[in-house]
Amino acid sequence: MNHTDTPSLHAASAPLDEDSPWPPPQQRAQQREAKRQAVLSAAAQLFNERGFHATSLDDIAARLGVSKPTLYYYVKNKEEILLGCVRQGLQLMLDGIEDSRCGGGSALDQLTTCMQVYARIVTQDFGMCLIRVGDEQVSADNRGELRRIKAAIDHEFRRLVTQGVEEGSLAPCDPKMTAFVIGGALSWIGRWYQPGGEYTPEQIASQCLQTLLGGVLRRDPPASSH
């Protein structure tokens, strides 16, 4: 019985003792990555609950039921953990935007999908961390990287708004400012959303999209109720 799905790995390395208490290398790498992910997830939850500075490595270790020295096997320090969390939040957004682009359709279709993706991700641990922990918490070197990725996401929204105006589905507007308004309203969800609260992430996304796309003002003439 094999410990791995990739027989070629075995062929390339020394024969393994099937009774060895150590798993084969590929499985060890997978386990290590799974554990690093668990560290990042626990950290993101704590950062979101208490703030970055109020969370210690001891808190993260305690939530995982391990010792602090164990954490150092997977991460160097708290800033590296935060960067890992924020990078994953950003990557989820980039992936979602890429999927919506591949899905095709009108600019309005793609913009709607991007807004749904964005609204969903900011209610999840890594996306919420991206919103709640400001860029100024990371060192200047890493801040540049985060801002570049955020700018890329913002530009994608701006591009879709511009195309939407061109295709006639969106009202003529300043695409940069409109993208800021959309991104702002959706980002803010990550600040006020409470998991298990009154609204599900799906309800929030649906209502926010409706308000942002349709606006607040009544479209048909008001009924004469008096």
Next chain:
Amino acid sequence: MNHTDTPSLHAASAPLDEDSPWPPPQQRAQQREAKRQAVLSAAAQLFNERGFHATSLDDIAARLGVSKPTLYYYVKNKEEILLGCVRQGLQLMLDGIEDSRCGGGSALDQLTTCMQVYARIVTQDFGMCLIRVGDEQVSADNRGELRRIKAAIDHEFRRLVTQGVEEGSLAPCDPKMTAFVIGGALSWIGRWYQPGGEYTPEQIASQCLQTLLGGVLRRDPPASSH
């Protein structure tokens, strides 16, 4: 020549030597308050630029050209400074909301004024500080106070949306969620606004209000351009 506009103060206290190098008590109190305000303003700017944790009392003193011990004459510690900044940001909003209520008009008029007030304040030092520094930076006791005031502001928006729907100017909606979307998009201005940047606060407020009130979708049927 009097050092103060309130002669009654002099009548109640011992006669002052007009050549005294110490100003009379009321003037001293005014000077003290002006200096405390200068400490809060400098601190708000630094918190907004660098983040709360990255700003030291030494930084604040340096920006004011005084020594750190001098600061302790006006404030107890960094948390007290942050609370002072955030309280002023919140008070500016409450005052603006109160003014718009006194101004009267339809619910839509009042909502529009409140949105303008909110958008303007988050581009100013104390309002920006309110947005950029999360509640989790202050101790649990004070956090409760801040959240109560924020909830009061949120409820005012919710009340105006509800009344706007009742008067027929706003589309039927979930007032709570709509208030979150409005407040979120306007709050986010405080995260991305750069003083002296491409847009003035007035331009930003005007465009954001237009997008939020009118929505993103085109209202008239798209022109057949092809």
